[in-house]
């Protein structure tokens with residue numbers, strides 16, 4: 339969990355070392371009872387010398403056949419915590435696992451990219467057990483080809499919920515009568531993304547819902563079913579999923595939350611077992627209590643540096659570009675993920691970051707334009723063609739130095755190697771999403787930094803994060819800014835001037851506006867991005883609506899942050915309604931003062 343404001347931060351190296359010590363267990367994979375071939379593979383081929391603490395806690399529980407609920411920080415190795423025991427138990431099965439036996443383990447994930455990633459890890463783990471076949475089904479893929487693969491038999495199936503349900507309903511040759519494990523990876527997100535109904539239907543189909551008929555019982559055989567739920571964050575929806583799908587689960591990573599006294603099993607304090615209680619009602623009550631208390635507080639990697647930068651709306655893009663330039667000048671090899679709120683906004687910013695050219699400013703160089711950022715830029719969002727999505731995901735993963743501009747589709751579970759910097763250019767909203775976004779860096783004990791952009795009117799968001807145990811310090815942007823030359827000259831002591839009036843920012847803003855105005859296609863990208871951004875801003879929920887208030891926005895300044903000199907009209911009914919509402923609210927709040935209303939074009 340992050341440190342609270344006020345305490346002086348310990349040196350970075352010490353924090354990283356402490357982080358590593360906290361991360362790894364003092365036992366070996368063999369001590370956990372995993373098959374020697376699997377242990378050798380983990381060590382020699384995958385380079386995993388020892389299990390992480392969460393793996394050391396979860397693997398024995400998963401091997402014991404009990405239901406399990408795991409809450410552990412991002413990048414602590416939860417994937418292996420469920421896949422290793424599954425592979426271990428499958429390789430020792432008698433008679434030997436065969437494709438005609440169908441699916442034994444089902445892993446549900448919220449996004450296609452995570453599906454591919456988990457599939458990749460499963461492939462590595464079964465390398466020495468060729469008779470165990472991993473496979474995946476997910477939205478965007480060819481159904482007929484998936485049907486053919488399911489017909490042949492997939493022992494460990496990774497799936498997104500919608501497509502899985504589709505196959506359960508329509509692929510008669512899909513054999514799942516031997517299903518033993520159902521894993522919900524990123525359990526809260528699966529439910530957040532509107533898959534709730536699909537998940538309930540899936541559990542109904544598989545007979546894995548508490549109280550649902552067990553298909554296997556009808557056939558006279560009983561297969562012990564084991565459901566595993568994992569995430570770095572939990573919410574009320576997981577609580578519900580846990581209630582309907584887990585019976586007497588062992589809870590891991592929830593024991594440091596405020597909770598009622600529960601008996602722990604033989605692994606001591608490392609996890610909480612509710613199995614030994616006699617009364618079913620009592621068990622359920624305790625389970626619910628623990629879950630409810632686990633919702634609010636989040637764990638973040640100890641070595642993660644978290645900061646925010648306060649930027650007025652109109653200068654946001656110029657500031658983002660400046661920070662990126664400074665990062666890549668400081669260290670040529672950088673991997674940065676930038677999170678934005680909408681697909682259109684990703685497309686626009688991707689175009690700016692990858693194509694913006696500029697002359698460095700000195701009189702001699704005036705005509706010699708060069709790329710503002712010289713690194714590779716990738717984009718990722720849910721409206722892209724599946725092939726392009728795959729290319730971006732794989733491309734960014736394999737680059738040593740690059741920027742990925744993405745919506746929250748990249749926020750969950752993705753494990754891009756060597757990402758050092760996360761920029762949340764648009765706020766994540768829910769604190770849980772903040773946790774997952776920043777979790778794309780500082781993984782498995784590595785160093786990492788996260789930067790959150792906030793407008794002065796949004797600073798209350800810091801309090802919201804703090805109420806979840808997440809504390810940020812301010813990023814020294816002025817220092818970064820002063821390191822850039824203006825009119826070809828390195829700065830000497832400058833007078834304190836506002837950010838918007840700073841010559842570097844003004845000059846960059848002019849370049850941006852020129853770049854956007856130069857091509858109709860770019861202008862359209864900017865306008866679409868602007869509209870979708872405003873729409874997303876209005877969509878904040880609950881308490882956050884009081885922080886991210888659309889009526890406090892100056893839409894002309896928002897337009898400026900998309901390189902637009904004029905504010906585009908917010909066409910479409912919902913925009914018009916929103917605008918009317920905004921005008922009304924403004925009138926009501928300041929009856930005496932006349933305000934200039936945003937012009938329509």
Ligand SMILES: Nc1ncnc2c1ncn2[C@@H]1O[C@H](COP(=O)(O)OP(=O)(O)OP(=O)(O)O)[C@@H](O)[C@H]1O
Nearest residue numbers: 386388389390412413414415416417570751753782
């Ligand atoms: N025992 C280990 N030793 C070294 N590296 C490991 C070990 N276990 C897993 N890893 C590596 O740690 C990284 C993070 O693992 P993983 O993606 O499973 O984390 P996670 O806890 O699921 O994160 P998130 O919550 O973001 O999904 C991966 O690169 C993985 O290969």
